[in-house]
Amino acid sequence: MINLLKHKDRDQLTEWIGAECYFQLLYKITRDGASGQKFHKLCDNKGPTVTVFYNTDNNVYGGYLFESWHQSKTWSKDENSFLFQLYQRGKWKAKKFPSIVDQGNNFWGSIDHGPWFYDLHSFHQSVEKTSGFYVLDGSDFFRGDRYDMEGKNAQTIANNHNNVVDLEVYLVKGTLDRPWRDPPQWNSQFYSEIKSLISTYGPFEGAQTSASNILLIGQSGSGKSSFVNTINTIFKGKISSRACTGSRFNNQSLTKNFMRYIIRDSAENKNLKFRICDTLGIDTNQTLSSKWMNDKDLGYMLDGNLPNQYTFNLNSFASEHVKGFVKNPTLQERTHVVCFVIDASNIGSITKGITDKLQQIKENVADRGIPHLIILTKIDLLCELVDHDASNAFVSEKIEMAVNQAAAIMKVPRNHVFPVKNYEKELHLQMNMNILALSALNQVLLFANDYLENQYQLQKESEHELNSKN
Structure with missing residues (x-):
């Protein structure tokens, strides 16, 4: 009701x-x-x-x-x-x-x-x-x-x-007596520091890759594309809409292509060293047997075979005959971290079919050793305090409960779940929204570096083993 x-x-x-x-x-x-x-x-x-x-x-x-x-x-x-x-x-x-x-x-x-x-x-x-x-x-x-x-x-x-x-x-x-997670500092100094930290970010040095690849996966309308726009807005300094947002009239995903977005820091006049990859949203009415993308296309996407702007076809899968298909992807093209984007305002309505689909995708991700976490969006629709001020996210019992639910659904630790308030109704930038989004992004990039460091270590061990045989 x-x-x-x-x-x-x-x-x-x-x-x-x-x-x-x-x-x-x-x-x-x-x-x-x-x-x-x-x-x-x-x-x-x-x-x-x-x-x-x-x-x-x-x-x-x-x-x-x-x-x-x-x-x-x-x-x-x-x-x-x-x-x-x-x-x-x-x-x-x-x-x-x-x-x-x-x-x-x-x-x-x-x-x-x-x-x-x-x-x-x-x-x-x-x-x-x-x-x-x-x-x-x-x-x-x-x-x-x-x-x-x-x-x-x-x-x-x-x-x-x-x-x-x-x-x-x-x-x-009211708010909780104590925050459920240590919050960032909600002031201009911290905002400048974390923005600078991300602006100067570089992938793990030994990995020999120019940028980290962040892949967003989630239901249609969960806020994947809005997260892209939020990060772009912060570094552009004004409201941005590079990625089309929302859903189609039949509630199916508006995003049909595999899209790599390079974020540019307008103040520093430079491209940042990470790419946010948006992809086809999972239909909100999906069951495990319904089509989203087949395991082969998912594998190609994770492994770096798919070209930018590749259009998904639910009745077939990509092949080496697709224009721009990368036959032998290197670490430069692979996915380095996966963000499962979940709508906090509808978390109690996620069906078993959707949960099973997300778990199936997670298994493919985990089998490749790719770190994964959750971006919890639309927290402002869940909690009026956060709608008023994003700094209330870590003293809101509703947000804490949603974080716990998301962690349980995806079977990840709670410190792998990051609440975010995307730009949606705002016409001007808000510092606390930016701090919340950048705090999540900073952790995403740390996870990406974990993966790159693991790959570097595996490469060195393989070279050592090869040399010892010679």
């Missing part, structure tokens, strides 16, 4: 609460039923909550409670609580009604009642849905005994009735 509370509503509630927070749905009357027992089972002893009423006349109103809901059959006092109005007949009419100090208890807790403010009731025991709505208790609501209504009343807020099409209770959560 869809949560009815909009981003605009959440931003307004956050402003009224006076602290950065996000909202986790605990209870929804159309999903859980109008039952006091169900409400208390889902909402008791959780901490701060917001209760939102969706009136049949498109009036939206509710109350915030800092204290926890309980079922002790007593009235309690919460001076931090407030009532509010968001919409009047569908029009934005945001207004906060604060608790009147020293006026007495203002909320009730009982197993037989739903959320119950002194000046705004919900239901007693249970209520059945009738004619598409719930008739809730409208006695004396918005009367102004415990909350300063500033001239407003039940007529001006709710059209004098409390009949609702839905009612939602959200847990109001």
Whole structure:
């Protein structure tokens, strides 16, 4: 079921609460039923909550409670609580009604009642849905005994009735007390340092390759091409769209070719020593038996046989007759590190078929000794705090949970999962977004150098063995 509370509503509630927070749905009357027992089972002893009423006349109103809901059959006092109005007949009419100090208890807790403010009731025991709505208790609501209504009343807020099409209770959560991972420094000095570190990056010296090859693999719409654009944007100094982004109207991958992107540092007027390789997205409706690309093309891509701009054909595979096909690829052409790009906002909806496909690809990657990690995208859609400021990524419980899920899906350590907020709605560069993306890229390049160092060592051992035989 869809949560009815909009981003605009959440931003307004956050402003009224006076602290950065996000909202986790605990209870929804159309999903859980109008039952006091169900409400208390889902909402008791959780901490701060917001209760939102969706009136049949498109009036939206509710109350915030800092204290926890309980079922002790007593009235309690919460001076931090407030009532509010968001919409009047569908029009934005945001207004906060604060608790009147020293006026007495203002909320009730009982197993037989739903959320119950002194000046705004919900239901007693249970209520059945009738004619598409719930008739809730409208006695004396918005009367102004415990909350300063500033001239407003039940007529001006709710059209004098409390009949609702839905009612939602959200847990109001702030950031974690401690970051779940040591964060980078969110300041201009660190940004300059990490940007310079990547700008001066070079592949492992003994490998004799001019640039590291980074391969992106993931579902259609997961943010592979957007990651390319994000990195290019950072070094270009303005919003870039070199790689086409999004999905086709049939939700299939917009990217059909194998594309190598060379990133240029505009400030230094030079090409950077890595290439980001974009490729065909996995159809979101794929099962293991469905076509993505066959193992032969995957092998060619990993081994460096495929030419730049090669167009994948799901009904056939590449061969040495393809124009530009590299028959005997060297370390220069091979893939040096693979990034599995996963959409954090849909991570709970990844099907077994997609998981099996990703695991199958991972086996091909691992069999070649290629390091692999996860770029976790769209974290701003998962967590409002991150949408507001990317620096909240490592104190967000939602992002931590998504990192854990991604690691479990791909069976990799959690320190191989890197959250990123790609440029998507922004028109200007944001330092904290850049720091997050560059921190991930820096680790990607370190992994690429690990591979190149391993290949160098294998080459030296092979030469030593050959010399010893001679």
